[in-house]
Amino acid sequence: MVNAILSKSWFPGSDRWFWLLQFGGWAGYALVNYIGSLMHEMRDIYGVVLILGAYTGLFLTLPLRYFYQRVWEWHPLLLMIVVILASYTIACLWAVIDNATYWEIYKFGFTPDSKLAYFKNNIAKFYIVLSWSGLYFGIKYYRMLQSEKQKALMASSMAHQAQLKMLRYQLNPHFLFNSLNAISTLILVKDTEIANKMVNRLSHFLRFSLDNDPIKKITLKKEVEALMLYLDIEKVRFDERLEIIVDVSDEAKKALVPSLLFQPLIENAIKYAIAKTEDQGVLSLIAYIEHGELKVRLCDNGPNAPEKPELLMRNAGVGLKNTRERLSALYGDDFSFRMTKNEPQGLCVEIVLPYETLESV
Incomplete structure (x- = not known):
């Protein structure tokens, strides 16, 4: 089923890898949180909340991908600042949607124990989104390095073939x-x-x-x-x-x-x-x-x-x-x-x- 969804006709080239990692990563995030909730004897409906939270994170991080593609060639320092700000913005939006989800399911919102509670909740989400951003850049850089290595090997092979053909011409x-x-x-x-x-x-x-x-x-x-x-x-x-x-x-x-x-x-x-x-x-x-x-x-x-x-x-x-x-x-x-x-x-x-x-x- 997954192979059919991620087939070449749907998602060509590197897009298949992105969607595979995107769906797989957020599914893993929901699974880990669900297992953690079982240890604390949470209500069964809490699993639905976790799935909705992962679902929200999956779709909120999609715009980041296209945004990062546009700023990819910016100066590293400026790019780092932009990534941090973008990650925090998405984290805040995620926290707001999560709070609304709690309200609709449990009929209560996020009740802070202190003035820093909202900030701590945002920071927790911020770490997750920032980790997603780090993985995105890490994987993309890795694929670029692999592509460069492959290009260098191909260039070497083609050049040697060219040399043989040139020598055939000349001799x-x-x-x-x-x-x-x-x-x-x-x-x-x-x-x-x-x-x-x-x-x-x-x-x-x-x-x-x-x-x-x-x-x-x-x-x-x-x-x-x-x-x-x-x-x-x-x-x-x-x-x-x-x-x-x-x-x-x-x-x-x-x-x-x-x-x-x-x-x-x-x-x-x-x-x-x-x-x-x-x-x-x-x-x-x-x-x-x-x-x-x-x-x-x-x-x-x-x-x-x-x-x-x-x-x-x-x-x-x-x-x-x-x-x-x-x-x-x-x-x-x-x-x-x-x-x-x-x-x-x-x-x-x-x-x-x-x-x-x-x-x-």
């Missing part, structure tokens, strides 16, 4: 074949200087790929430098057909980003856009800081771009899907990843991340 036979073939051609035409530069760039890029832990973040400046190593290799392949535009503000260069974040996106652009264009292919990378966020825009001028690029996200390829999943694991909901149409032709990938620097972490 796949097609990529190495194109690079080595370009170097071989340079050697045949005795352009040894450029061939030597190509070998150096290839070795530096592969070394960067292997040395950088995808869990850790690097500055955007280093990320762009690694990306340029990769693009320099591709430029030899496409010769004059590939133009690269990089516009990164000085402030954005300090931003921390996951290592090798842009490489699979650029590789997708080269494979599906630049390689298919008969004219000069253009790849642009623009990054800047706005409203405390890092905004990055990667664009190409490839032909045959869909009218609604966002539809590509539904059937995203490995590169797009991997990047989006990696960002989700690292940032939760605190990021944006979307595709738009470039003008006059081509596609753009727009990424928005929190602005973090080495000084801020």
